[in-house]
Amino acid sequence: xxxxxxxxxxxxxxxxxxxxxxxxxxxxxxxxxxxxxxxxxxxxxxxxxxxxxxxxxxxxxxxxxxxxxxxxxxxxxxxxxxxxxxxxxxxxxxxxxxxxxxxxxxxxxxxxxxxxxxxxxxxxxxxxxxxxxxxxxxxxxxxxxxxxxxxxxxxxxxxxxxxxxxxxxxxxxxxxxxxxxxx
Numbered sequence: 001x002x003x004x005x006x007x008x009x010x011x012x013x014x015x016x017x018x019x020x021x022x023x024x025x026x027x028x029x030x031x032x033x034x035x036x037x038x039x040x041x042x043x044x045x046x047x048x049x050x051x052x053x054x055x056x057x058x059x060x061x062x063x064x065x066x067x068x069x070x071x072x073x074x075x076x077x078x079x080x081x082x083x084x085x086x087x088x089x090x091x092x093x094x095x096x097x098x099x100x101x102x103x104x105x106x107x108x109x110x111x112x113x114x115x116x117x118x119x120x121x122x123x124x125x126x127x128x129x130x131x132x133x134x135x136x137x138x139x140x141x142x143x144x145x146x147x148x149x150x151x152x153x154x155x156x157x158x159x160x161x162x163x164x165x166x167x168x169x170x171x172x173x174x175x176x177x178x179x180x181x182x183x
Contacts, residue, residue: 021050023089026114032057034107038114047118049095055088061112062103063088071099071115074108095120 024045027036032055055063064079082103092098095118102112 021048021052023052023054025054025056027056031055032061032063032102032112034061034102034110034112036112038111042114042116047092047116048121049092049118050121051092051118053090053092053100053114053116055083055090055100057086057088059084059086060104061107063090064101064103065090066099066101068097068099071101071113074101074105074113076101076103076105076108079103092116092118094118 024047026032027038027041030036057063062082062084064076064082066075066079069075070078084103090098090100098116098118100114100116101108104112
């Protein structure tokens with residue numbers, strides 16, 4: 001019995017170690033709030049199929065997924081789906097643009113909206129990269145201090161799963177069955 005428990009633990013451990021999807025906390029420590037700079041938050045993120053968005057918000061807010069047209073006009077009545085529980089997770093299951101707004105139209109007009117461009121996991125980051133032009137000059141660096149000791153980590157690190165994990169978990173379970181039949 002102890003061998004069986006150990007083997008199941010190892011199979012689950014293999015699954016967890018090989019996961020590559022991430023959960024992003026929208027707005028990081030500020031959450032989904034009117035005071036959050038959502039445009040700055042999203043600007044350095046690359047979202048892949050399988051990643052998830054975690055919206056954390058107070059009872060004054062909600063999260064609505066909308067079409068591009070509703071996003072641009074802050075139409076909060078024509079929604080694809082609406083959440084208001086204060087802790088909403090949305091899995092990014094397709095390589096498409098997704099649009100989210102606060103259900104309060106004034107908050108949406110104030111910038112509380114999010115466009116997420118989801119990339120297929122096989123997309124190469126070098127495709128379409130700009131080429132250097134002869135004689136071009138580089139812009140001067142910002143005067144902001146980049147002291148690494150004061151940088152707060154972002155929300156790109158929760159491990160939740162991926163197709164590779166399913167394959168490895170299947171292999172581990174098959175190996176477990178083979179091992180059990182031999183003993």
